[in-house]
Amino acid sequence: MEKKKGFRFYIQLFWSTFTLSAFTFGGGYVIVPLMRKRFVEHYKWIEEKEMLDLVAIAQSAPGVMAVNTSILVGYRMAGFPGAFFTIFGTVLPPLIIIAVISFFYAAFRESPAVSAVLRGMSAGVAAVVADAIIKMGKNIVDEKSVFSTLVMVISFLAVFLFDVDVKIIILICALAGIASMLLRRMKHKNNDAGGKSA
Amino acid sequence: MILLKLFWSFFLVGLFSFGGGYAAMPFIQEQVVELNGWLTMNEFIDIVTISQMTPGPIGINAATFVGMKVSGVLGAVIATVGCVTPSCIIVLGLAYLYYRFREIWVIRGALNGLRPAVVALIASAGLSILLTALFNGQVESWLGISLSQMDIAAAVLFAVGVFVLRKFKVNPIYVMMGTGVAGFIIYRFVIG
Numbered sequence: 001m002e003k004k005k006g007f008r009f010y011i012q013l014f015w016s017t018f019t020l021s022a023f024t025f026g027g028g029y030v031i032v033p034l035m036r037k038r039f040v041e042h043y044k045w046i047e048e049k050e051m052l053d054l055v056a057i058a059q060s061a062p063g064v065m066a067v068n069t070s071i072l073v074g075y076r077m078a079g080f081p082g083a084f085f086t087i088f089g090t091v092l093p094p095l096i097i098i099a100v101i102s103f104f105y106a107a108f109r110e111s112p113a114v115s116a117v118l119r120g121m122s123a124g125v126a127a128v129v130a131d132a133i134i135k136m137g138k139n140i141v142d143e144k145s146v147f148s149t150l151v152m153v154i155s156f157l158a159v160f161l162f163d164v165d166v167k168i169i170i171l172i173c174a175l176a177g178i179a180s181m182l183l184r185r186m187k188h189k190n191n192d193a194g195g196k197s198a
Numbered sequence: 199m200i201l202l203k204l205f206w207s208f209f210l211v212g213l214f215s216f217g218g219g220y221a222a223m224p225f226i227q228e229q230v231v232e233l234n235g236w237l238t239m240n241e242f243i244d245i246v247t248i249s250q251m252t253p254g255p256i257g258i259n260a261a262t263f264v265g266m267k268v269s270g271v272l273g274a275v276i277a278t279v280g281c282v283t284p285s286c287i288i289v290l291g292l293a294y295l296y297y298r299f300r301e302i303w304v305i306r307g308a309l310n311g312l313r314p315a316v317v318a319l320i321a322s323a324g325l326s327i328l329l330t331a332l333f334n335g336q337v338e339s340w341l342g343i344s345l346s347q348m349d350i351a352a353a354v355l356f357a358v359g360v361f362v363l364r365k366f367k368v369n370p371i372y373v374m375m376g377t378g379v380a381g382f383i384i385y386r387f388v389i390g
Contacts, residue, residue: 019371021253021254022253023253023370023371023374024253024254024255030323030327032320033320033324034370037370049313052312052313052316052317053296053300053309053312053313054293055316055320056309056312056313056315056316057289057292057293057296058289059316059319060292061285061288061289061292062212062213062214062284062285062288063212063213063257063281063282063284063285063288063289064212064255064257064258064281064282064285065255066254066255067255067258067282067285068285068289071285071286071289071290071293072289072293075290075293076293076297080290083286083290087282087286091258091278091282093253093254094252094253094254094255094258094259094262095258095262095274095275095278097252097253097254098248098252098254098258098259098262098263098266098274099262099266099271099274101248101252102262102263102266102267105244105248106244108248109244109248112386113382113386115385116381116382116384116385116386117378117379117381117382118378118381119331119334119352119381119385120352120355120377120378120379120380120381120382120384120385121374121377121378121381122327122330122331122352123331123332123351123352123353123355123356123359123377123381124355124356124359124373124374124375124376124377124378125327125331125374126324126327126328126330126331126332126356126359127355127356127357127358127359127360127363127373127377128359128363128370128373128374129320129323129324129327129328130324130328130356130360131359131360131363131364131370132320132324133317133320133321133324134364136317136320137317137321140313140314140317147310148310148313148314149314151311151314151315151318152314152315152317152318153318154318155314155315155318155319156318156321156322159318159319159322160321160322160325160326166319169315169318169319170312170315173311173312173314173315174308174309174311174312175308175311176311177307177308177309177310177311177312178304178307178308178311179307180307180310180311181303181304181306181307181310182307185303
């Protein structure tokens, strides 16, 4: 993945993750739709499918989801130096904000003005995430694969309604994917064998 | 010495917090409150609250907060570096393997299963965020919902946000800033 890029590109990479991270309230998955919007839709640097692969990889490693995903995006775009710039961009905003807040956090926590702004913003974050989910869900359904749609619906019900452990869902879906691929390959082989004997 | 200890504690937090988000919370609490006594339980709850109110993942926030308290800015930086180091090593290893082996059918099959699952996980997290926003953190699941408790202003902001995003494809950051300003006006002067 090592690619030679200009200094401006690294700055763009850094600035993208910096601004995304600065607005990622709620942590975890909120940054994923935002990154997707920036890197897949806006810059068109990464394909939709590859982005989802990167998220799956980020999810299966320990640590902070936002950091993991940005490491992967940086590495994908410009190898190790790229990963360095995206980690830096992701970590810097919370580092600065919390360091500043730690000086006067009691006042911050009790400020009605701050909590009013944050309350309004949480509705905005929900809207951004909803918009991204609609698009991603539509992309999966548009694949017209019964398998993909079923996996999506069942995983959603499992995690949202039944609170099933994310690790278990990841494991089962990966195994189901391998099994369906195996079935497809066996079918192909049988067809080939049939074709030859005929 | 204390810096080394900070680094190592948050290295462990980074290494063992699977599942993202608040899954890391019990582990941070163990390291920071119980084992090392860097924060009291109340201070720990404060940092969780602040994490909900500010951008940034809770792991990084806790690392920065504890680091600041224990030994200032240098401590904050060391603890944060400690927290992301395990991710860097493991994720870069996985990324290397992915780009090397993604054409192999077993890997392709596994990824085919994971892609729709990832969309489902994001959808579930998104719905929890929506519930928190619409009910001001009062309801955690569909079971406890009663429409009379719903924050109408938040529902309107949400609906307008989705409409603007889908219809005009604006930058999401403007939507968040807009709802922030609207929230300030509504909750500070109109309702609150």
